Amino acid sequence: MGNVYVLAEHRQGELREVTLEMLTKAAAVAGQTGGEVVAVLLGSGVDSYAEKLGGFSDRVLYVDDPLFADYNSEKYQKALAALIQEYKPELMMIGHTTQGVDLAPALAVELKLPFIPDVIDINVEDGKLKPVRQYYQGKVNANFAFKGEPPYLITFREASLEVGEPAKSGGVEKIDSPLKEDIAYRRFIEYVEAEVGDVDITQSEILVAVGRGVKEDKNMPLIEELAAVMKADICGSRAAIDAGWLGHDRQVGTSGKTVKPKLYIAIGISGAFQHLAGMKGAKTIVAINKDPDAPIFTEADFGIVDDLFKVIPKLTEKLKELKG
Amino acid sequence: MNIFVCVKRVPDTSEAIVKVDDSGKGVDNSKFSFDINEADNYAVEEAMLLKEAKGGNVQVVCAGTQDADVMIRMALAKGGDSAIRIDDPRINVIDPLQVAKVLAAAIKGKEFDLVLTGCMANDDGNMAVGVALAEELGVPHAAMVKKVEAGEGTVKVHRELEGGVSEVVEMDLPAVITIQTGINEPRYAPIRGIRQAQKKELSVLKLDDLGVAPEDVGEDTSLIALENFYIPEVESKAEIIEGEPEEKAVILAEKMVKGGLL
Numbered sequence: 001m002g003n004v005y006v007l008a009e010h011r012q013g014e015l016r017e018v019t020l021e022m023l024t025k026a027a028a029v030a031g032q033t034g035g036e037v038v039a040v041l042l043g044s045g046v047d048s049y050a051e052k053l054g055g056f057s058d059r060v061l062y063v064d065d066p067l068f069a070d071y072n073s074e075k076y077q078k079a080l081a082a083l084i085q086e087y088k089p090e091l092m093m094i095g096h097t098t099q100g101v102d103l104a105p106a107l108a109v110e111l112k113l114p115f116i117p118d119v120i121d122i123n124v125e126d127g128k129l130k131p132v133r134q135y136y137q138g139k140v141n142a143n144f145a146f147k148g149e150p151p152y153l154i155t156f157r158e159a160s161l162e163v164g165e166p167a168k169s170g171g172v173e174k175i176d177s178p179l180k181e182d183i184a185y186r187r188f189i190e191y192v193e194a195e196v197g198d199v200d201i202t203q204s205e206i207l208v209a210v211g212r213g214v215k216e217d218k219n220m221p222l223i224e225e226l227a228a229v230m231k232a233d234i235c236g237s238r239a240a241i242d243a244g245w246l247g248h249d250r251q252v253g254t255s256g257k258t259v260k261p262k263l264y265i266a267i268g269i270s271g272a273f274q275h276l277a278g279m280k281g282a283k284t285i286v287a288i289n290k291d292p293d294a295p296i297f298t299e300a301d302f303g304i305v306d307d308l309f310k311v312i313p314k315l316t317e318k319l320k321e322l323k324g
Numbered sequence: 325m326n327i328f329v330c331v332k333r334v335p336d337t338s339e340a341i342v343k344v345d346d347s348g349k350g351v352d353n354s355k356f357s358f359d360i361n362e363a364d365n366y367a368v369e370e371a372m373l374l375k376e377a378k379g380g381n382v383q384v385v386c387a388g389t390q391d392a393d394v395m396i397r398m399a400l401a402k403g404g405d406s407a408i409r410i411d412d413p414r415i416n417v418i419d420p421l422q423v424a425k426v427l428a429a430a431i432k433g434k435e436f437d438l439v440l441t442g443c444m445a446n447d448d449g450n451m452a453v454g455v456a457l458a459e460e461l462g463v464p465h466a467a468m469v470k471k472v473e474a475g476e477g478t479v480k481v482h483r484e485l486e487g488g489v490s491e492v493v494e495m496d497l498p499a500v501i502t503i504q505t506g507i508n509e510p511r512y513a514p515i516r517g518i519r520q521a522q523k524k525e526l527s528v529l530k531l532d533d534l535g536v537a538p539e540d541v542g543e544d545t546s547l548i549a550l551e552n553f554y555i556p557e558v559e560s561k562a563e564i565i566e567g568e569p570e571e572k573a574v575i576l577a578e579k580m581v582k583g584g585l586l
Contacts, residue, residue, distance in 0.1 A: 076533040098485045102467040105452040109421055109459035114547035117452045135448055139342040185496040186464045194488030230586055242506035254486050263585045268438055284585055291339040300562035304572045314573035322581040
């Protein structure tokens with residue numbers, strides 16, 4: 001009882017960090033439920049991942065099959081459905097990632113599992129699992145409970161916690177693939193790499209980042225002027241890229257780039273978790289936003305709560321004066 | 325190509341102060357402005373582009389109250405042919421799997437090639453209804469899609485992955501696709517379209533009309549429970565600069581220059 005299973009996520013020759021984050025959380029939960037931490041790895045010739053997972057798990061179940069060379073949610077669903085029915089975990093954790101959100105809801109429907117998506121933390125009260133999630137883009141938290149019987153299923157938000165040290169030495173058990181044949185109705189074709197732009201923002205020392213608060217394309221010269229005096233490159237949140245103000249190569253966040261500049265000025269960015277994950281490694285963060293509750297302020301070193309259109313022109317002017 | 329597009333009406337809380345209401349399980353939404361969910365707006369546009377390229381019709385589906393009609397009519401004004409709104413307070417909107425069951429009941433048995441949804445609702449952030457809906461309908465799916473290329477009996481999509489990489493996937497039709505923001509440039513509804521939209525069919529249905537047993541999609545049978553909402557403690561180490569806007573700008577400039585940040 002109380003066993004916590006974690007689906008290992010990997011892509012293009014890389015074990016994804018969210019896997020170790022989940023195993024770290026799973027160890028904390030299993031420590032309270034008295035269960036084991038079990039990593040489930042579906043892949044082809046990825047023995048090195050299996051070994052690494054052992055450092056964070058009590059057991060590693062490894063299906064080594066060419067059918068799992070590339071991710072395909074339909075194949076994963078079939079395999080996991082069979083494994084969950086066989087091993088009956090208390091909790092199955094899948095990353096709240098582009099792989100996980102493509103998989104978990106359908107799996108939950110198929111097996112009629114109690115399912116909570118985008119969990120950021122799991123409390124254990126009287127032996128019962130109480131997932132925590134967020135509403136309204138981080139402005140409200142919600143305590144959830146499962147009803148009915150396990151197995152329970154969650155997707156777990158990436159970058160919610162720091163990965164611990166490998167403290168376990170779980171053995172790797174190669175198991176037979178529950179998937180006996182390929183899936184015909186959904187086919188993986190290829191990966192297409194990100195566009196390369198004129199500036200590599202992952203190498204920038206100073207970044208001026210814009211978000212929804214900048215409102216319109218015609219306001220961008222205001223930002224460009226500031227960036228010029230700061231000798232900064234310009235990047236943005238998803239909203240700025242979706243609106244077409246900047247190219248995709250300038251997007252900061254989980255679906256864009258992860259940046260670590262010396263200075264990051266977030267202008268009109270509320271700070272969705274996907275954005276924060278991409279920029280919280282910056283050495284110094286300045287946030288300018290008129291909403292005092294904007295999550296961006298949780299990562300900021302300096303904050304200005306005000307109308308950016310009143311602050312930015314003066315900031316540019318003063319910087320010109322000080323640096324001129 | 326016959327398309328269903330699912331839409332949700334959500335509050336814009338991006339710059340709003342959110343307060344938990346007296347029930348502890350909801351928020352005071354009296355001061356919010358509401359509109360179509362951002363990703364759903366892109367899904368509507370994608371449906372229109374596909375209809376324009378391939379012919380066929382677009383039906384809008386929404387679970388919501390009468391307040392959603394303005395938003396639904398806008399989607400019709402952009403070229404949607406008809407709409408179904410499922411208006412029933414017994415639907416447990418907290419549970420994405422139950423919402424998916426309701427939407428599936430509205431679509432099941434009808435002819436369709438594609439169902440499009442937004443990949444995420446900005447209020448609950450579940451990212452779950454579209455993929456669950458596919459399973460309910462028994463058709464393949466792809467989530468977080470930034471490009472759709474419809475073929476004959478198949479559809480090729482680009483899924484947006486972490487780090488700007490895309491995964492190209494091909495599926496047999498019919499299928500469900502959850503649309504990521506930025507896939508297209510949502511149009512504004514033309515004036516003529518807005519006038520025409522008033523005359524288009526918008527059916528308002530109850531669970532009973534769909535043959536859904538209310539208890540199957542109600543809170544009592546949900547396998548998850550929302551216990552309470554709370555406002556998270558903001559652990560901010562930020563030094564908040566005070567003053568008039570221009571004073572703040574001057575202080576920040578001095579901090580950056582004298583602090584050696586620039």
